[in-house]
Amino acid sequence: MSYSAFWIRMACGMVFWVAMAVCGSIYGCAGWSAQEKAGQAVYTALHLADWAQTRQIAAEPEKYHENNPYLGEHPSTGKVDLYMGATLAAHCVVSDLLPHKWTVPLIHKKINPRALWQYLTIGIEAGCVASNYSLGLRGEF
Numbered sequence: 001m002s003y004s005a006f007w008i009r010m011a012c013g014m015v016f017w018v019a020m021a022v023c024g025s026i027y028g029c030a031g032w033s034a035q036e037k038a039g040q041a042v043y044t045a046l047h048l049a050d051w052a053q054t055r056q057i058a059a060e061p062e063k064y065h066e067n068n069p070y071l072g073e074h075p076s077t078g079k080v081d082l083y084m085g086a087t088l089a090a091h092c093v094v095s096d097l098l099p100h101k102w103t104v105p106l107i108h109k110k111i112n113p114r115a116l117w118q119y120l121t122i123g124i125e126a127g128c129v130a131s132n133y134s135l136g137l138r139g140e141f
Contacts, residue, residue, distance in 0.1 A: 031100060032114075039118035040095055044088065046125035051084040052139030053132040064137065091121060 029037055054071070057064040061074040071083055098114040132139070 029096065033100065036095075036100070036112075036114055036118065039115060039122065040092070043091060043118055043122050043125060046122060046129055047084070047088050047091070049129045049139060050125055050132070051080070051088075053129065053137040054080045054084065054139075056137050056139050057132075064135065 057066050058075050058077045058080050065073040101110050102113050103110050
């Protein structure tokens with residue numbers, strides 16, 4: 001492993017653990033149900049898979065292109081790492097800020113905004129990972 005690859009892996013690992021600390025860790029999110037903790041763990045796993053696949057896109061610009069308009073067609077691995085790390089941390093923060101229960105005005109029905117957010121983003125990430133996988137992207141850090 002090259003010197004720079006080592007530091008990239010170290011940085012990715014640090015981003016992951018910081019993101020988990022931001023939301024209180026998947027084992028200790030204060031006030032979270034077991035379902036919500038599992039949802040965050042599933043999202044994180046899919047996000048890390050997408051991150052690895054997107055790094056592969058960045059490493060092989062002659063073979064692949066990125067569809068994320070923010071990253072552009074041929075992002076650098078540095079830009080990928082910054083974006084993916086920031087969005088993972090942001091997801092943890094948003095999940096933690098959303099309430100567990102909320103009553104919808106007018107219909108007076110209780111919903112779980114945190115779980116809805118997690119299901120929506122799990123679906124998006126699963127779609128991205130599956131699409132990338134079908135293109136031959138296996139993604140390795």
